[in-house]
Amino acid sequence: MNQPLGVDRPPVTYDPLDPKVTANPYPHYAQLRADAPVHWLDSMQGFVVSRWDDVTAVLKDGKTYSSSRFWPALLGEYDPVPEVPPMISLDPPGHMRIRKLANSAFVPSRVGALQEKIVSVANELIDVIFEKHGKSGEFDFVWEFSALFPVSVVADVIGVNLERRVDFKHWVDDLLSAGNRAAYGPERLAEIERSSKAIRAYFEDIYDQRLAEPREDLISGFIQAEVNGEKLTRSEVLNLAILLLIGGVETTTNLLGITFVHFKRNPDALAAVRENPERIPTVLEEVLRFDGPVQMLFRHTMRDTELAGTAIPQGSLVLPLLGSANHDERKFENSESFRWDRDPKEIMSFGQGPHFCLGSFLSRMEARTALQILLARFEELLPISDEVQWMDSYFARGPKTLPVRFKAR
Secondary structure (H helix, E strand, C coil): CCCCCCCCCCCCCCCCCCHHHHHCCHHHHHHHHHHCCEEEECCCCEEEECCHHHHHHHHHCCCCEECCCHHHHHHHHHCCCCCCCCHHHCCCCCHHHHHHHHHHHHCHHHHHHCHHHHHHHHHHHHHHHHHHHCCEEEEEHHHHHHCCHHHHHHHHHHCCCHHHHHHHHHHHHHHHHHHHHHHCCHHHHHHHHHHHHHHHHHHHHHHHHHHHCCCCCHHHHHHHCEECCEECCHHHHHHHHHHHHHHHHHHHHHHHHHHHHHHHHCHHHHHHHHHCHHHHHHHHHHHHHHCCCECECCEEECCCEEECCEEECCCCEEEEEHHHHCCCCCCCCCCCCCCCCCCCCCCCCCCCHHHCCCCHHHHHHHHHHHHHHHHHHEEEEEECCCCCEECCCCCECCEEECEEEEEEC
């Protein structure tokens, strides 16, 4: 599809259900951009979109490319709250009713007030690492720092119990891996089902507690809030709370892990920020561009349309590849190279259009502050191996585990 007559092209190798592809999707993205920028994918029964301009067109045209089936496409039967669509699956103008409430968690003034908490949590986690492992040695960066850090920051804000933070990580990882459900056997699917039920049961219990005794947290606020004279239903509150936990935790967790993967692979970037920590925001923007924590989104066509010369029928699944758009050579010079000082002015990592990620400001601030503190307190902190075990998801990207060698200052 989409090839000139008489021109032989190698078969497209991109298949998001293949773990070898998701471990390093970028060469496959490059082939898509060159030979099949809008390509029908049998394994997903949908069209993947790989170039910057085409991804932008999809994300900004909500009337043609609807978000209404986003969550069902990703989670399928493992959606913990299937009876109502989450904010991420609502199209304008309807999604504004819920987004206005969610925005209250992520406005810059509220996020800025978390700065002291962010510093405190980062230092506390590092103190625990030193107490457990001494002043030098090895630990798992994901499970002992990056997976615990963002949820510890926002736990009080959302209204969840900090002592369950390891459970949150397991539940969210399993939920996001549900996108690969077609490739899994019964045992893995049973694990995902257990996590879906567990996160639902947890938030049902929190809802009941806050309904009886409201607190100064978002879940209490969602229960009490009125939008256009109507209160949110129980299911809408559960859905919104779960979505905010996933969005507010997973992106930062993965961004921090990915950053240290690239510090290992690009020692010049690590040297640059050690020499001058003010370069951290610049390095983070390149990490977000080069190897972002969200790789794709889900849309469905509301009418017959055409994109990059390819006809797309009404009702089709369309998968805009954020990770590929961020590598588009038409947008970025030397796009396949990691350049810590690139300072890209525009990236696709948090999406575009009406569903632009409302947690982008918080995620950047958390990652920036965490890196400043980690670099200040560790003389050495690098992954032990160049080999990375990536999480089981084509939607979200991050190390599943990341053993590091460290030395305290």
